[in-house]
Amino acid sequence: MPKTTIANTRADIWRFRLISALRTTLACTIVGCTSLYSPEPLRQYLEFPAFSYVTTILLVSDATLGDTLRGCWHVLIATLQVMILSLLSLHVKGPEYFDNRVAALAVAVCSFVVALPESTHLMTKRIAFGQLVIVYVSTVIHGAQRGVVMHPIHAASSTALGAIASVLAMLFPYPRLAYYEARQFYRIYTENVAERLDFTLEAITASDNSSALGFSTQVKSLSIVGAKLLQNIRSNLDGMQWERPQTRFCNRRSIDLEEKLQDLEIPIRGMDIALSSCTSFPISVIDEKLKGTLLNCRGKFSPKLDQKARCFAPFDATTAERKKEIFNINLTIAYKDLQTSFFLYCVQILLDDLPLAKKTEHMVQRTQKTRGIKEFVMSFMPSKHNLMFAFKCSLSLGLAVLFGLIYNKENGYWSGLTIAISFVTGRQPTFSVANARGQGTAMGSIYGVMCCFIFQRIGDLRFLSLLPWVVFSSFLRHSRMYGQAGGISAVIGALLILGRKHYGPPTEFAVARITEATIGLICFISVEILSQPSRAPTLAKSQLSKSLRTLQDCIGSIPTTIPSQRDMPSSSSQALREGQQRLKARVRRLEEFIVESKLEPSFWFLPFHSGCYTKMLESLSNMVDLLIFVAYSMEQVTRLSQKDGVCCVDFQDRVKENIELFKNRVGITLKCLEEIIRMKSLRKLENDLRTKNVPCDIESGEYANAEAYITLGGNDEVDGITGSFLQLLEDIANKTHFNKDEEMLKDQLLLHYSCMGFCMSRLMRETLKIESEVKELVIWENGSIEVNFKEIYCKIITLCS
Known part of the structure; x- marks a missing residue:
């Protein structure tokens, strides 16, 4: 079966990126033509076309x-903030008294x-940072010539031109709607899910290891594409709220997308986890009847996905019939092969459209209450994280403007503007981002000088040379x-x-701007290092x-007893879901x-030992799904x-x-x-042990807490615990019942226990x-040949006690 969604996804993503590049080109063209060829009365307010771009x-x-x-x-919002702050400060100090400091x-x-x-919002802050740099640097350059009001007005007018050009570019020749793109990506995603299900079913029913490996490889490729599609869908959700606030996708009363x-x-x-747990193929418990049933499911899943694409309509009778057939077959192998049983369990959940990830009402109410309290408190008191972010932005921009004006007064804008649009509220790879920004500035400047x-x-005509560069840079961003x-x-x-005129020789301007950008990036890196001295590997x-x-907390919150009938049915797993x-x-x-x-x-x-961390991240991600x-x-x-007639008391103690x-x-x-x-x-x-002079048993060579180290004894112990659970499932399956309803309930319990x-x-x-x-990581970091976890842990416990 061809992997159609991989090709479709690549084509659609490439097409959307090309459309974005062309609309960016159109917006820049509107800004360029307006700032270069508009009437003089309008151009006198567009003093900063660079910020329009x-x-x-x-x-x-x-x-x-x-x-x-x-x-x-x-x-x-950013313009209103800057107008208030700049007018207030310029009125108090006076433009004629503004110097570099x-x-x-x-x-x-x-x-x-x-x-x-x-x-x-971060976008508001970035725009405001840029406007502040423009207002105060232009005040230093021109002094009191233009008064108090004109500098903020010029900055606001140039920003407004960029915003208007952006909206026009989004409307012409037809609107580019987030709702449409989300629906397109969702359609491809449902097709991707159907293909992944098809290949996974082919893999689980494969007749040899080679065929199973081939299908598993195709599933992995489709999974990567599916993750990209999910990311694209989520990125359009916020835009949809601004286009169609009443749409069913964004209505709180509708199903959460x-x-x-x-x-x-x-x-x-x-199903992927279950498939990866299978060591050899064919799987003995999958007979010809079950194999035929599974393979017949491939075509039965498409109608369900088509209905989900149409605002999640319920299933038809055919789908319900098919999932019932799988459910009954699953019961016969629940205690014989856990991997296959869990695989069929996932198929049932998928076909039954069960709310696996749905939060309980208690969790939703608690989250809403927590958010309300948090938002109320944070509206009066900024967090420590936000104070640090404000401090970084303030110090970086202040130093960049100061040194930029000292180096070159006429081009002092660029040191501050270079970093004004690059701040993020969280962490980022500082050196990599600064390096990419410096290289991009040099590449763009050199291209501009060559075209001039x-x-x-x-x-x-030199403005026309911008069009291919804008398209190229749009793809360069990815x-x-x-x-x-x-x-x-x-x-x-x-x-x-x-995109500008009358700024002097292009070569001199390019050199001056590259130097100013370098000054700004140096200030940015220096402040980042001082404010966040911890390296990313240390934080990882x-x-x-x-x-x-x-x-560990999640594992500890797994309930071991059945709650009483007066408790909520979900209360036993409430802590586990929250964890x-x-x-x-x-x-x-x-x-x-x-x-x-x-x-x-x-x-x-x-x-950095990336391979070791990547494997641990993969294991942790699997455990998140399993929980x-x-x-x-x-x-x-x-x-x-909690239903009447269920006789499972005999097995609860063993469970x-x-x-x-x-x-x-x-x-x-x-x-x-x-x-x-x-x-x-x-x-x-x-x-530390030598400093505290901790005693050690001379005969055994161990510390006093040696008995505290009790861990999993390897795969043999895991097989022993699993075998005990399999025996329990077999005893449940062999328990005789005469009531048909009680027999059905017993079968369902068997399925969930498996x-x-x-x-x-x-x-x-x-x-x-x-x-x-972890053992490999400790060896890597300490340069040791062999690591004894028991000895290390006992030393740590002894030192702490």
Whole structure:
């Protein structure tokens, strides 16, 4: 079967990027023609066409009409803030008294005020930073010649031109709607899910290992494309709210699109986990009848996806019939092969459209209450994180403006403007971003100088040379080497030379601007290092330790007893679901640190062990998905156990015993790994022990807490715990019932217990993988040949006690 969605996704993404590049070109053309050829009364207010281009690039790049309308709102808010702050400061001090130091101080103070509110959008802050630089630097250059009001008005007029050009570019020749693009990507995504299901079913029913490996490889390729499609869908959600506030996609009373996407994605990922757990093919428990049933499901899933694309209509009778058939067959193998049983369990969830990722009402109410309290408190008191962000922006811009004006007064804008549009509220790979921005500025400036030389006799045509460069830079923004920072800098570098007149020789201006940009980037890097001295690899290691701690809490919150009937059916797994959400956030943060660590240079530090961290991230991601299935199966077991006529009391003690054994072994192992990861180095540990003069048993060579180290005993112990659970499932399956309804309830319990058994088995094996990678990481960081975790952990516990 051809991988059509891979080709369709690449074609659609390429087409959307090309459309974005052409609309960016149109917006820049509108700005250029207006600033160069508009009537004189209008041009006298457009003193800063460079910032018009900057505004256009920020608003139009990869944007839809909704994104651009939202950007215009941010422009309006930023302009109002800058007008109030600049008019107040210019009126108090007076333009004639502004010199380099006063301007730098004014930029620093006003930037701090703009950056401090946490509710203000980052785009608003970037636009305001740029306007502040323009207003105060132009005040230093022109002094009191233009009075107090004209500098802010010129900055606001130039910004408004960029915003208007952006909206016009989004409307002509037809509106580029976020709703349309989200619907297109969602259609392709549903096709991608159908293809992944097809190849996964082919793989699980394969007759040999080679065929299964081929289908699994195709599933991995489709999974990568599916992740990109999900990212594109999510990126259009905010724009849709500005285009159609009453649309069904954005109506709070309608089905949550994010949860629906998760209900499609998580079962597919669960099938991938089950497939990767199979060691040999063909699988003995999949006979010809089950194989035929599974392969027949390939065509039955498409009608459901078509209905989901049409605002998630319910299934028809054919689909319901098919899922019932799979459900019955699944029961016969639940206690014989956990991998296959869990695979069919995921197929049932997918076809049944069960709300696997849906939050309970208690969680939703608690989240809304927490958000309301947080927003109320934060409106009066900025957080520590936002104070640090405001301080960084203030100091960086103040120093950049000061040194930029000292170096070259006439071109002092560019040192501040270079970094004004590059701030982010979180962390970023500072050196990589600064390097990409510097290279992009140099490339764009050189291109502009070359075009000026080529078109020196016909200067009016040089603006046409911008069109291919804007298109090229739009694609450059999506490259790994340059990214957004480099692509934006490249297009702005050329725009500032080719899109303006009467600024002197192009070569001198290009050299001056590159130098000013370098000054700004040096100030930016220096402040970032001073404010955030911790390296990304250090933060990645710390986040890994926190993730293991959160995972330990999740494992500990798995319920072992069935709640009484007066309790809520979901109360037993409430803590587990909340913990799973916290773990998911931790793992996402860890992924960000790993990506940043890969991009940043190592300098004189130990190189980042990316392979080790990537494997641990993969294991943690699998565990995040497995915990969702554990919570869901626990909820279903609780619901079924509270029905009349269910005789499962005999098995509850054995289930409790297995779960407690699993929690004890995995929990202690994770605690040991957490403590070992938090250790700075083996040498420092030994020095601390010698400093505290901790006694050691001479005969055994061990410390007093040697018995505290009790971890998983490898795959043999995992197989033993799994075998005990399989025996329990077999006893449940062989229990005789005479009531048909009671027999059906028993079968459903068997199905959900088999899901729990597989998840616990896989969680233990993923823990063993993490333990192996942690051992490799400790060896890598300490230069040791062999590492004894028991000895290290005992030393850590002894030192702490």
